[in-house]
Amino acid sequence: MENKKAKNAFENLLARQDYLVTQANELAKAFGNLKATEHKILDYCFSYIKKEDTADTVYHLTLQEILKHLGLNASGENYTRVAGALNRLHEKTALYLQLYKDDGTPFIRMTSLFQHIDIDRNGDVEIKYNADIAPYIFQLKQQYYSFNLIELSRVRSKYTLIMLKLWNATVMEKWSNFNDPHRKLPDLYLNASLEKWESWFLGYTVDEKGNKTPIRWSAGRFKKEALGVALNELAELYPKSTITLTPDKRGRRVVGYTLEIRQINTTLDTNTVVIDGKPQPPRVKGKQGVRKEEKSIPTNISEKVAEYNAEEQTELSEVEKLKQKIAELEAKVNSKPKEVKGLFDDADLKKSEKKITDNLDKMTGKSPQDLEQTELF
Numbered sequence: 009m010e011n012k013k014a015k016n017a018f019e020n021l022l023a024r025q026d027y028l029v030t031q032a033n034e035l036a037k038a039f040g041n042l043k044a045t046e047h048k049i050l051d052y053c054f055s056y057i058k059k060e061d062t063a064d065t066v067y068h069l070t071l072q073e074i075l076k077h078l079g080l081n082a083s084g085e086n087y088t089r090v091a092g093a094l095n096r097l098h099e100k101t102a103l104y105l106q107l108y109k110d111d112g113t114p115f116i117r118m119t120s121l122f123q124h125i126d127i128d129r130n131g132d133v134e135i136k137y138n139a140d141i142a143p144y145i146f147q148l149k150q151q152y153y154s155f156n157l158i159e160l161s162r163v164r165s166k167y168t169l170i171m172l173k174l175w176n177a178t179v180m181e182k183w184s185n186f187n188d189p190h191r192k193l194p195d196l197y198l199n200a201s202l203e204k205w206e207s208w209f210l211g212y213t214v215d216e217k218g219n220k221t222p223i224r225w226s227a228g229r230f231k232k233e234a235l236g237v238a239l240n241e242l243a244e245l246y247p248k249s250t251i252t253l254t255p256d257k258r259g260r261r262v263v264g265y266t267l268e269i270r271q272i273n274t275t276l277d278t279n280t281v282v283i284d285g286k287p288q289p290p291r292v293k294g295k296q297g298v299r300k301e302e303k304s305i306p307t308n309i310s311e312k313v314a315e316y317n318a319e320e321q322t323e324l325s326e327v328e329k330l331k332q333k334i335a336e337l338e339a340k341v342n343s344k345p346k347e348v349k350g351l352f353d354d355a356d357l358k359k360s361e362k363k364i365t366d367n368l369d370k371m372t373g374k375s376p377q378d379l380e381q382t383e384l385f
Contacts, residue, residue, distance in 0.1 A: 025158040026187070027055040032144035032152055036170075036177035038103060041211025041223070044166035045078065046097050049090070051169075052077050053135055054145070055157045063142035071131040077161065091127055098125050102214075103141060153177040156186035162245070167238035170209055174198065175269065193246060196269040199256070202227060205265055209234045227255070227262035231283065235265065240288060243280045248272055253283045 029051045042050065052074060056067045071090050072082055080086040101121035108114050119140040126134040137145060153176035163169050176183055181194035200208075203222070209230075210223035225234070231253075239251050249269050256264035281288040 024055060025156070025161070027157050028154045029054045029157055029160060030057060030059075030145070030148060030152055030154045031173075032148060033177040035141075035144055036153055036173040037208045039101060039211065040170060040207060040209045041100055041213075042097070042166065043093075044164070044169065045089075045093050046100070047166050047169045048078060048161065049074055049093055050097055050101070051155075051157065051160050056135075057145055059148075061146055063137065063139040063146060065136075065146075067135045069133050069135070071127070071133060074133075077157075087131065094125055094127065094133070098122050100211075102220075105140060154183070159186040163241065165237050165241055167209055167234045168241040168245075171235075171238040171242060174208060193249065193269075193271055195271060196267065198268075199264065199266045201264040202230070202262060205235070206230060209238075231255070231262075231265075236283060236288070239267075239281050239283065242269075243288075247280065249280060251281045253281075255284055 031054055039047070039050070053067070053069070056069065057065075071087055074090050075082055075086055078090070080090075098120070103119055103121060105117045105119060106114060107117050117140060119138055121138060121141055123136045123138045124134075153173060155172070155176065160169065160172070163172065175196050175198075178198050179194040179196055183193065184191040203224075206224060207222055210225065212220040212222050214220055235253060239253060243249065243251055248271055250272055252268045254266045254268075255262045256266060
């Protein structure tokens with residue numbers, strides 16, 4: 009029975025890969041605080057929505073389907089991981105909606121994306137979206153963006169997912185189907201302040217009282233770890249695109265970014281990403297398909313080698329000098345006679361002996377020879 013369920017879940021997953029994930033444009037900018045896994049689970053949940061659905065529609069899926077979508081095996085650890093991701097997804101999808109009263113007075117409604125997410129012991133999941141956000145996800149007629157689920161599932165970084173959604177939500181032209189062999193992506197021109205870019209990609213934190221605090225990074229870190237990661241992966245996924253990111257500056261301070269993505273018709277291998285006027289090195293595949301940045305050799309490597317050799321030569325010359333000094337000392341020592349003569353030569357010793365003998369004669373009236381023959385008792 010379990011094998012049959014797994015087979016049905018897998019076939020159901022394959023059938024869903026061409027379903028469109030459809031959301032309002034505002035939602036494309038609302039979930040920067042989600043992680044990549046949470047983004048992919050959210051997109052999978054959105055893929056169940058049909059144009060004819062209403063706010064009362066309830067959706068049913070399984071943890072096993074989500075595992076297959078994420079490419080994970082059905083282990084107990086992964087079931088727990090996905091269940092935890094659904095829990096965080098419910099907690100981290102709070103929304104602020106700007107609405108208007110009947111007299112035109114604007115107001116802010118604080119709500120959330122899901123009304124509830126139920127998970128039972130068999131792994132069945134029930135989802136119901138909040139009625140407050142129904143205009144953003146149901147019966148969309150104008151401002152929406154859409155992707156094939158398979159197109160989103162091949163993305164690795166959460167920043168790339170967000171950039172892809174921003175690209176789709178910003179342009180007026182709608183994206184053609186992923187399976188279309190002649191598809192041509194629309195060009196993009198997107199300009200925004202640094203604060204807006206960070207709100208789209210980083211989101212916010214929530215304290216114990218429920219207050220939201222926007223996450224802020226330095227401009228350099230944000231460019232490298234968020235925008236750079238997203239644009240380099242986009243260049244891999246869409247190699248016929250030229251991507252240019254230009255910082256907007258006030259003096260030396262970065263206050264925003266302008267992103268331009270244009271389609272090209274070429275078969276040449278070239279750097280397609282230009283950030284701050286500098287072409288980015290292409291990323292290459294490592295072992296087992298894991299992509300990593302190609303390590304480049306520093307341009308001043310010859311200078312470093314020359315400096316190292318000069319230091320080596322200096323150290324060796326100092327050693328040679330020390331060896332020469334030791335050799336000179338050894339030569340001086342070896343030049344001295346091996347037999348030590350003592351403090352006095354023979355003439356001096358005889359004079360001293362005679363003087364001592366004369367003094368003894370005066371004191372005792374006897375010679376030293378007589379003293380040696382005298383008995384003590």
